[in-house]
Amino acid sequence: MRRRKIEGETAYYHLMSRTVNGEALFGDREREVLRKMIWQVAEFSGVRVITYAVMKNHFHLFVEVPGEHEVSDSEIVRRYRMLYPKPTPWQPMPASVLEKHLAEGTDEGDLLRKALVRRMHDVSWLMKTLKQRFSLWFNRSRDRFGPLWSDRFKSVLVEGDRWALRTVAAYIDLNAVRAGLVEDPKDYRFCGYGEAMGGGRLAREGLAVVDRDMAGYRQTLFGSGSQVKDGKTAISREEAVRVLREEKGKLPLSVVLRCRVRYFTDGMILGSAEYIEEQAKLEPGGRKKTRKPRPMQGADWGGLSVATGLRKDLFR
Template identity: 20%
Template sequence: MSRTFRLKSDESIYHVMCKSITEVNLFKDTEDKKKYLSLIKKYKTLYNFKLYGYCLMDNHLHLIIDANGSDISKVMHGINFSYAMYFNKKHERGGHLFRDRFKSIIVANDRYLKTLSLYIHNNPTDILDYKNCPEQYAFSSLAIFIGKRRDYFKLVDYGFIISLFGESIKIARKNYYDLIFMCNEEKLKQEIEFEDEKSEYKNERILLVRNFKSDDVLEFIASKMNVSKIHLCMKYSRTLVQAKALTVVLMRSLCNFKSSDISSTLGNITQARISMLSTIGINLIGTNEKFENIIGDFIKCYA
């Protein structure tokens, strides 16, 4: 059977849902769920999308993703492919883990977005231990929304959605939590069923246009790292690994470059080397305070 064409737009907000194949749980333990969140963090750094909420259950997951100019298919393929590789190696198995492709529906309006957010955060109430306290479930963003837990992975851009529930953060959080219990789960589910994908809606969100020039990236990194722009394009230099790694991340994130484009720009380096440099660059941004705002700093300079 041929695949259904996926309606998508780099300006859209998506409800993404992934399920495991019938005989296998998507997550077997806490470590698996933490790994998935770490992969969201990795690809969020790379593609600079926004995550408005999440809930990881044992056999499925929900995400609310604002593409912010990125390609949702690239984002989810990267996350799910990496996770499946990790899962199969850890649990000594082979074959498919996810049931079909991920499902996605474009969020059509603010009403749908609010309903969707409440629905995914209501999911843990199906677990007996969390029926009356879904905010205590560790792998949902609800507690972050209502200010009961720090966002340890620095994942959730909750401000946009929570602002739809009240004039102040305190009032909005109270209203939001009250609605988690007041809303009927079946009614919520009916409103957000995966049926026909809808066209996107537009509001005051500021979207990131991914049309930056590679020369600007090279110039910026050369200045930031105090190296020669010409040296960045040499085929190999051990002393320039960090500079090249950050260059790769910025080109993938902001220039919409494929590996072949980066290879041509940086001196015909291999796809495996580009992948390695990308991982190094993402780790630098995630762990080194000197580089944590480098994508934002570049945008300020060249937007």
């Protein structure tokens, strides 16, 4: 069946792909690597990841593709560096060479510009690249060869109505609950909601497309997750009522602290914005550097901020 695509206006797509024979091939390490690749390829493509879920034998990706596709040369180079931080056998050209061609307006630069822009803002190219990259990494890490993914990916065009967007996002973020892996979607680190609750800025910005109030989105998750489906695990009615009526979707600070434990190990400096600015003026060794305080989000932190972002390269 031919995939539906929208041109010239913002469009939303639910994308999904499954492993060969539905084999559960992905452990924590594999899911973390695929999670990182999702953000990397999406950044190059110029699409917004609303949310995602990486499971043991498949993954879901919900994206927003902008209608306007004007990309400056400086942005092309930035995205190229994101996708190819260093030369590879299949793309040996360093970003500095690309930048030089574009700046000088060479014939090769014009061809490169057209070829790179053609690959952007396209969900087919995004999924093809993501699956190929992960397959290469997976086979190499396992000393394996042969196909990893079953057939082509599935794609559903979603109306830009906020209720439709929220429904699809909740369906994706509830995957781990339905599979019986966790009882609360915030505890699944390989989905957009779990990453957002763990302090991921891009994950929070993505979910803001469907609901700017994370407490409101949590209520949607528990309201939808408590509905019984054949062969699937559901959130208990008692837990759903507690979250919806008692907590009103807001996580207690003690729970948020557990979700954000990396703030206290990766943040370098924690305190008020003024304290961070004062302490960060002089780095060890006498090197002066100004660090911008980052307000801690997701709960009432009493004005606490953290210096530097959270560590993301968990698997190198």
